[in-house]
Amino acid sequence: MPVIWSITPKAPGTAPGAFALASSDRAEYRLSLMPHLSMGPRGFVRIIAISATVLALPLLGVLGTPVLWGLLPFAGLALWALWYALSRNSAERRALREDVLLTKERIEITRVNPRKPAQHWHANPYWVRVKLAEKGGAVENYLTLEGNGREVELGAFLSPEERASLYHELSRALRQMR
Incomplete structure (x- = not known):
C-alpha cells in the first residue's frame, strides 16, 4: 500500500498499525504517499x-x-x-513522494519530485477543506486540499479507490484535530 500513516500518540487501546485518532493536544499525524511500484x-x-x-x-x-x-x-x-x-x-x-504533517496548529505538505526542487505548502488545519471531485475533475476522485489562499492536489499518483479512501481518512483526521 503506498499510503503510510504514522500517528503519535495514539488513542489508548488501539491495535498497532491500525488507523486511530490521536489522543492529546500535542498529537501529530504523519502521512507518506508513494506511487505503487508494480515491478520489483x-x-x-x-x-x-x-x-x-x-x-x-x-x-x-x-x-x-x-x-x-x-x-x-x-x-x-x-x-x-x-x-x-x-x-x-x-x-x-522511488524518488517521488508526498509527506503530510498534521498538528493542531499547522498542516504541511511536501512533495518531493524527481529532478525538480521539492514543493511545500502549509496552512492552518482549522481552515483547510478537503475536497474530492468524484466526476468532472482532472481525474476520477480528484483529491485536493484548499487553504491559505491555494488549492493543492494530493496523491496524484494514487488509484481512484486509494484517493477516495485517503479522503475519508484525512477528513476524519482533520475533524479530530479541530
Missing part, C-alpha cells in the same frame, strides 16, 4: 531475460555469417535501451 527486482530480471531471448532468436538464423556482426550491435543497443528506461523509471518512481 525479480520482474526486472525477467523482462530483460525475455527481451534478450526474443532478440537472440532472429540472430540464430544468421549465426556464422557476417550479417550477425551487423545485427548484433543493434540488438545490444535495443537491450541496453530497455534496461536504461526501466532503471530510470524505477528510480524516479
Whole structure:
C-alpha cells in the first residue's frame, strides 16, 4: 500500500498499525504517499531475460555469417535501451513522494519530485477543506486540499479507490484535530 500513516500518540487501546485518532493536544499525524511500484527486482530480471531471448532468436538464423556482426550491435543497443528506461523509471518512481504533517496548529505538505526542487505548502488545519471531485475533475476522485489562499492536489499518483479512501481518512483526521 503506498499510503503510510504514522500517528503519535495514539488513542489508548488501539491495535498497532491500525488507523486511530490521536489522543492529546500535542498529537501529530504523519502521512507518506508513494506511487505503487508494480515491478520489483525479480520482474526486472525477467523482462530483460525475455527481451534478450526474443532478440537472440532472429540472430540464430544468421549465426556464422557476417550479417550477425551487423545485427548484433543493434540488438545490444535495443537491450541496453530497455534496461536504461526501466532503471530510470524505477528510480524516479522511488524518488517521488508526498509527506503530510498534521498538528493542531499547522498542516504541511511536501512533495518531493524527481529532478525538480521539492514543493511545500502549509496552512492552518482549522481552515483547510478537503475536497474530492468524484466526476468532472482532472481525474476520477480528484483529491485536493484548499487553504491559505491555494488549492493543492494530493496523491496524484494514487488509484481512484486509494484517493477516495485517503479522503475519508484525512477528513476524519482533520475533524479530530479541530
